Amino acid sequence: xxxxxxxxxxxxxxxxxxxxxxxxxxNAGNKDADMGEHADMGFNAFIKSVDCxxxxxxxxxxxxxxxxxxxxxxxxxxxxxxxSRTLKTLPENVTSKMTLWxxxxxxxxxxxxxxxxxxxxxxxxxxxxxxxxxxxxxxxVLTRAPILLGKGIPLFTGNEETTQDIKLEHxxxxxxxxxxxxxxxxxxxx
Amino acid sequence: xxxxxxxxxxxxxxxxxxxxxxxxxxNAGNKDADMGEHADMGFNAFIKSVDCxxxxxxxxxxxxxxxxxxxxxxxxxxxxxxxSRTLKTLPENVTSKMTLWxxxxxxxxxxxxxxxxxxxxxxxxxxxxxxxxxxxxxxxVLTRAPILLGKGIPLFTGNEETTQDIKLEHxxxxxxxxxxxxxxxxxxxx
Numbered sequence: 001x002x003x004x005x006x007x008x009x010x011x012x013x014x015x016x017x018x019x020x021x022x023x024x025x026x027n028a029g030n031k032d033a034d035m036g037e038h039a040d041m042g043f044n045a046f047i048k049s050v051d052c053x054x055x056x057x058x059x060x061x062x063x064x065x066x067x068x069x070x071x072x073x074x075x076x077x078x079x080x081x082x083x084s085r086t087l088k089t090l091p092e093n094v095t096s097k098m099t100l101w102x103x104x105x106x107x108x109x110x111x112x113x114x115x116x117x118x119x120x121x122x123x124x125x126x127x128x129x130x131x132x133x134x135x136x137x138x139x140x141v142l143t144r145a146p147i148l149l150g151k152g153i154p155l156f157t158g159n160e161e162t163t164q165d166i167k168l169e170h171x172x173x174x175x176x177x178x179x180x181x182x183x184x185x186x187x188x189x190x
Numbered sequence: 191x192x193x194x195x196x197x198x199x200x201x202x203x204x205x206x207x208x209x210x211x212x213x214x215x216x217n218a219g220n221k222d223a224d225m226g227e228h229a230d231m232g233f234n235a236f237i238k239s240v241d242c243x244x245x246x247x248x249x250x251x252x253x254x255x256x257x258x259x260x261x262x263x264x265x266x267x268x269x270x271x272x273x274s275r276t277l278k279t280l281p282e283n284v285t286s287k288m289t290l291w292x293x294x295x296x297x298x299x300x301x302x303x304x305x306x307x308x309x310x311x312x313x314x315x316x317x318x319x320x321x322x323x324x325x326x327x328x329x330x331v332l333t334r335a336p337i338l339l340g341k342g343i344p345l346f347t348g349n350e351e352t353t354q355d356i357k358l359e360h361x362x363x364x365x366x367x368x369x370x371x372x373x374x375x376x377x378x379x380x
Contacts, residue, residue, distance in 0.1 A: 151350055166340070
């Protein structure tokens with residue numbers, strides 16, 4: 001099974017402000033730009049390529065707070081697993097979309113493999129770092145919003161235990177008309 | 191006067207390992223790639239566009255430790271100012287190339303303006319953050335080395351005092367044959 005990251009950060013590497021808000025993401029860049037075929041910056045094609053999603057509690061809570069209508073829900077019928085060891089239930093407005101997973105990541109991976117999932121979408125800073133640390137991420141798609149926040153929650157929280165670099169290959173990059181830049185890499189595990 | 195940043199980071203945002211080493215920068219990416227006209231990833235054109243350089247003590251010390259021969263020195267005759275309030279002298283092997291500046295950044299800027307400098311190259315994590323915080327950086331050129339280090343010295347150390355986002359525009363991006371990705375932005379000050 002393959003796992004991919006598809007996430008937006010500020011150019012200085014933050015995925016949210018310190019309070020978790022992502023208002024800056026909507027305000028960054030040139031909103032009047034003609035995006036042509038790139039209106040979704042690759043999101044829909046990416047979503048079509050995955051068959052499940054794994055996120056942490058914080059990301060779930062932000063999504064829940066958005067209180068999206070079924071029309072606005074960006075993930076279609078994608079099964080979504082929410083990692084949390086402390087939550088007992090999910091907020092009511094996401095229960096039909098998400099499954100709470102109180103076990104460890106390795107157990108979830110075993111389950112997904114058993115159920116023949118092929119490609120997982122990994123979302124949220126801590127969850128992404130955990131999957132990177134487990135050497136499980138195969139593809140990184142990073143969309144840089146043209147803004148410097150100066151402070152916030154970093155995408156890469158770092159890992160003091162790390163002893164080995166992870167090499168990336170098959171780089172590609174595009175600057176969109178709205179001044180967002182998207183980088184794509186595949187991860188090489190020797 | 192205009193100030194630009196031209197710096198390489200790992201994809202997870204580090205400019206050096208925790209001990210300051212940048213060995214990973216030489217080892218990252220596909221070293222056998224045919225780089226064609228992009229062998230220097232834009233460095234020489236950038237260097238030609240600036241007329242002075244400002245860096246912090248740490249960056250100076252790394253350069254000094256490289257102990258480069260005149261042939262290897264990458265900055266030509268560019269006047270280089272080293273910010274340090276504690277150093278009394280520079281290491282002997284860089285004294286002919288660099289000037290120690292013990293005053294504040296604002297005083298240095300006044301001096302550079304007085305002497306009619308036009309375009310400064312800002313280097314080193316703390317110095318870059320200081321110039322960003324002072325709203326002085328006009329152009330960012332970030333070259334992402336295709337590697338995740340997991341830990342190290344971040345380019346953007348963040349600024350807890352920051353209250354205002356900095357918007358970027360005129361984005362461009364290129365993925366080089368060696369799998370390095372370079373992003374360029376201009377900074378918009380409203």
